Amino acid sequence: MTLAKRLTQYEKLMRLDKPIGILLLLWPTLWAQWLASHGRPDWLILWIFAIGVVLMRSAGCVMNDYADRDFDPHVARTRDRPLAAGRVSGREALLLAAGLSLLAFLLILPLDPLVWKLSVVALFLAASYPFTKRFFAIPQAYLGIAFGFGIPMSYAALWGEVPLEAWLLLLANVFWAVAYDTEYAMVDRADDLKIGIKTSAITFGRFDLAAIALCYAATLALLAWVGGQHGIGWPFYAGLAGAAAIAVYHMRLIRDREPRACFRAFLHNTWFGAAVFAGLAASYL
Numbered sequence: 001m002t003l004a005k006r007l008t009q010y011e012k013l014m015r016l017d018k019p020i021g022i023l024l025l026l027w028p029t030l031w032a033q034w035l036a037s038h039g040r041p042d043w044l045i046l047w048i049f050a051i052g053v054v055l056m057r058s059a060g061c062v063m064n065d066y067a068d069r070d071f072d073p074h075v076a077r078t079r080d081r082p083l084a085a086g087r088v089s090g091r092e093a094l095l096l097a098a099g100l101s102l103l104a105f106l107l108i109l110p111l112d113p114l115v116w117k118l119s120v121v122a123l124f125l126a127a128s129y130p131f132t133k134r135f136f137a138i139p140q141a142y143l144g145i146a147f148g149f150g151i152p153m154s155y156a157a158l159w160g161e162v163p164l165e166a167w168l169l170l171l172a173n174v175f176w177a178v179a180y181d182t183e184y185a186m187v188d189r190a191d192d193l194k195i196g197i198k199t200s201a202i203t204f205g206r207f208d209l210a211a212i213a214l215c216y217a218a219t220l221a222l223l224a225w226v227g228g229q230h231g232i233g234w235p236f237y238a239g240l241a242g243a244a245a246i247a248v249y250h251m252r253l254i255r256d257r258e259p260r261a262c263f264r265a266f267l268h269n270t271w272f273g274a275a276v277f278a279g280l281a282a283s284y285l
Contacts (some may be wrong), residue, residue, distance in 0.1 A: 014058035027152030027273025039284020067130030144177030239279015
């Protein structure tokens, strides 16, 4: 395999060709950056976190595919991934994940030492999440913690501590992740049942739509509470209203549980996160 072809396989392994994961990680980090800085972010810290999001999401994808390398060949949507198809070795994947994680750690060295400590937790969450699908009934909740850990790290970088509101914001992200990743899991439900992987789509069963709706509602309620604590103006609540309308649209898309529609709803969640951020940014402007 030529170097160019190998780099292309690494790009696919890191999912750089599918930026939805980066965006779903980025939005909650931006929420925290704007709230913790009261709408006046430190641009150096902001860029460190933005680049860190890309690196850690990429490392997480590599670790996920390494953990699922024996399952992915049996799932229609994932059987052509580089590791599952044998185009990248397990050793290469581990070295790539380690390199990406090291780069992410080097990025945060100028920040508060509390951020360094939290980064160890973030790395553990990213590395261990893929294995939770073997024994957690709702691994999507664990994913929500991993995907939202930029929230407490943002507060640590800007405040030197992690206040209660940061943990509530993280909880909001957990509910959001359960909502969107259940939509994602509904795409693979038939295959996951065959191979024995646990997902929220399987655990919720016939109550999957109700569970997703409740998770969206909990996300918006917690965000509204945090906004209220900051005394944020009406544009923030307009953003939440826009996000609520997007959630309703997702519920319409998935009402028949058709896999392509569920996947479309999952991808569309970036607009939910964007609506919240737009309202937040407009309020501080």
